[in-house]
Amino acid sequence: MSKKRVTSFDVAKxxxxxxxxVSAVLNDTPGIGVxxxxxxxxxxxxxxxxxxxxxxxxxxxxxxSMTLAAYGDTRHPLFIRLLEGMQxxxxxxxxxxxxxxxxxxxNAGGRxxxxxxxxxxxxDGIVTLDHTSYKDEEWASLVSAAGVPYxxxxxxxxxxxxxxxxxxxxxxxxxxxxxxxxxxxxxxxxPVYAEVYHALDTDNWAxxxxxxxxxxxxxxxxxxxxxxxxxxxxxxxxxxxxRLAAVSGQPSAPLLVNWSSAIPDxxxxxxxxxxxxxxxxxxxxxxxxxxxxxxxxxxxxxxEIPYVSMGEEAVRCLLAQMSGGSAAGQxxxxxxxAVLKAGESA
Numbered sequence: 001m002s003k004k005r006v007t008s009f010d011v012a013k014x015x016x017x018x019x020x021x022v023s024a025v026l027n028d029t030p031g032i033g034v035x036x037x038x039x040x041x042x043x044x045x046x047x048x049x050x051x052x053x054x055x056x057x058x059x060x061x062x063x064x065s066m067t068l069a070a071y072g073d074t075r076h077p078l079f080i081r082l083l084e085g086m087q088x089x090x091x092x093x094x095x096x097x098x099x100x101x102x103x104x105x106x107n108a109g110g111r112x113x114x115x116x117x118x119x120x121x122x123x124d125g126i127v128t129l130d131h132t133s134y135k136d137e138e139w140a141s142l143v144s145a146a147g148v149p150y151x152x153x154x155x156x157x158x159x160x161x162x163x164x165x166x167x168x169x170x171x172x173x174x175x176x177x178x179x180x181x182x183x184x185x186x187x188x189x190x191p192v193y194a195e196v197y198h199a200l201d202t203d204n205w206a207x208x209x210x211x212x213x214x215x216x217x218x219x220x221x222x223x224x225x226x227x228x229x230x231x232x233x234x235x236x237x238x239x240x241x242x243r244l245a246a247v248s249g250q251p252s253a254p255l256l257v258n259w260s261s262a263i264p265d266x267x268x269x270x271x272x273x274x275x276x277x278x279x280x281x282x283x284x285x286x287x288x289x290x291x292x293x294x295x296x297x298x299x300x301x302x303x304e305i306p307y308v309s310m311g312e313e314a315v316r317c318l319l320a321q322m323s324g325g326s327a328a329g330q331x332x333x334x335x336x337x338a339v340l341k342a343g344e345s346a
Contacts, residue, residue, distance in 0.1 A: 006049045006050065006051045006052075007051075008022045008023065008026075008051070010049055010051070011042065011045045011046055011049060011051050012045075014045035014048065014049060015038075015041040015042045015044070015045040016041065017038060017041065017042060021034060021038065021042065022042055025039050025042045025043065064124050064322075065121055065122055065123055065124050066094060066095050066096060066124070067095065067096045067097070067098050067122065067123050067124060068086070068090060068095055068096070068097055068098070068123060068124060068125050068126070068127065068315065068318060069097075069098045069100050069114050069117060069118075069123045069125070069126045069127070070082070070083055070086055070097050070098070070099055070100065070127050070129075071100045071101070071102075071110065071111065071114060071126060071127065071128040071129070072101065072102075072128065072129035073101060073102060073129075074099070074101050076129070077289070077290075077291075078129065078289065078305075078307050079129050081307040081308050081311070082127075082129050082153060082307045082308070082310060082311040082314075083097065083099070083311060084308050084311060085307065085308035085309060085310060085311025085312040085313075085314075085315075086127060086311040086312070086314065086315050087311075088308075088311075088312055089311070089312040089315035089316060090315055093315070093319055095124075095315070098117070098122070098123055100113070100114060111128075111139055111142075112142075114126050114148075115142060115143070115146050115148065118146060118148045119146070124149065124318075124322060125148065125149035125150065125151075125318035125319075125321065125322060126143070126148060126149070126150045126151075126318075127150075127151050127152075127153060127311075127314045127315070127318065128150075128151075128152050128153065128155065129153045129154065130152050130153065130154050130155030130156075131154065131155070131204075132154050132155070132157065132204045132205060132206040132207075133204040133205075134152070134154070134155035134156065135155060135156050135157075135158070135159045137159075140156065140159065140161065140162050143162075144161065149318045149321035149322050150162070150163065150318075150321075151163045151164070151165060151314040151317045151318055152164045152165075153165045153166075153307075153310050153311070153314055154166060154167070154206075154310075157205045157206075157333065158205055163317055163321070163332045163333075163334075164332070164333050164334070165310045165313045165314045165317065165334045165336065166333060166334065166335050166336070167206070167305045167306065167310070167335070167336060167338060168335045168336060168337050168338065169206045169207075169209040169210050169213070169286070169338075170209045170210070170212070170213040171213075171335075171337050171338065172210070172213075172286055172287075172303045172305070172337070172338035173209075173210050173213035173214050173217065173256070173286055174213055174217055175303055175337075175338060175340055176256055176284050176286055176302075176303055176340075177191060177214065177217045177218075177256070179284065179301070179340060179342070179346065180254040180256065180282065180284055180346055181254070185282075189223070189253045190218050190221070190223030190224065190225070190226075190253075190254075191214075191253065191254035191255065191256045191284075192226045192227075192228060192244055192253055192254070192255050192256070193211070193214045193225070193226065193227045193228070193256050193258070194228050194229075194230060194240060194255055194256065194257045194258070194262075194266075195207065195210075195211065195227055195228070195229045195230070195258050196229075196230050196231070196232045196257060196258055196259045196261075196262040197229060197230075197231060197232065198231075198232055207258065210258055210286055211227065214227070214256065215227075228240055228243060228244070230262070232259065232261065232262055233262075233265060237262075237265050237266045237268070237269035237270075238269040238272060238273060240269075241269055241270065241273055241275065241281070242273075254282045254283075254284070254346065255281065255282065255283050255284075256283075256284050256285075256286060257283065257284070257285045257286065258285075258286045258287070259285065259286075259287060259289065260285035260287050260288050260289050260290050260292040260300060260302055261289050261290050263283070263285060263290070263292050263296055263300055264296070266283065267296060277298050277344075277345050278298045278344045278345050278346065282345065282346040283300070283301070283345040283346055284300075284301045284302060284303075284345065284346045285300055285301075285302040285303075286302070286303060286338075287302065287303065287304070287305050287338075288300075288302045288303070288304040288305070288341060289305075293341045293343050296343075296345070298343065298344035298345050299343035299344045299345065300341075300343045300345050301341065301342050301343040301344070301345045301346035302341050302343065303338035303339060303340050303341065304338060304339045304341050305338055306336050306337070306338065306339055309336055310336055313334055313336060317332070317334065
């Protein structure tokens with residue numbers, strides 16, 4: 001025979017107080033003063049009876065599930081880092097995270113189920129990690145119609161009406177350029193920008209921001225911007241380095257690469273040409289997707305897109321929407337700076 005569940009009534013009886021006082025202690029209810037002795041009596045009764053709050057009952061009373069949905073590809077290392085930030089902030093607010101991933105046949109089914117979970121009061125808000133080109137109008141419309149608190153991380157950068165937490169890619173390039181040409185380094189020709197791309201990838205706001213920031217930095221200092229485009233894993237790095245030498249007159253001109261995922265191929269090409277990374281060839285990356293600062297040798301100098309901080313900020317945005325501080329659907333773009341990680345390559 002199962003043991004009878006302990007209720008707040010049992011706690012109130014043991015502590016000699018009303019159930020409203022027990023509720024005030026458990027929920028820190030504003031406007032209801034509870035003295036220190038009374039509070040301790042309630043807490044002692046809770047410990048003695050091993051009482052646990054009924055989450056279902058609390059949800060019915062408050063209209064909150066105390067759960068937020070995190071949607072993204074669990075195979076992606078950046079999503080794991082986003083979850084780390086979300087978890088930190090959720091713990092502060094007493095929230096849990098429900099992990100949701102795209103269905104094998106695409107994102108539509110998984111996203112539609114998120115709205116069902118919200119209508120069923122199983123989640124209170126949604127955070128999605130999107131690629132930088134993501135701006136699905138249908139999904140944004142469904143979210144707005146449902147009135148669900150929602151934040152896109154990296155998506156909808158140029159779309160009004162959707163709350164987004166975004167990385168400041170322009171600022172990240174400026175940080176990199178200033179570091180490459182910092183005082184005390186050999187003042188070589190201005191850094192060359194190597195823009196890596198996927199064969200099927202279309203141009204997006206993040207890459208445009210990086211490119212424009214690089215061009216602006218060079219022209220404002222009287223330097224000629226030099227941009228070389230390469231397909232990722234296309235085996236063109238040896239040609240790139242030879243072109244770099246032809247353009248700059250020496251192989252040691254600083255090289256800025258937009259994606260750190262291209263660094264292993266670049267390092268191999270430099271090795272084949274007899275170039276020493278950090279000496280003959282100074283390299284920096286405008287992201288740190290593959291944790292290149294720790295996994296490459298020599299260690300990679302780079303800036304890191306702050307996905308942990310973006311996860312924290314996304315949760316704060318959701319909680320603000322739920323409290324009425326920022327209405328769902330209101331245009332709001334929050335830009336977070338990248339973090340410089342100095343290594344041996346530059």
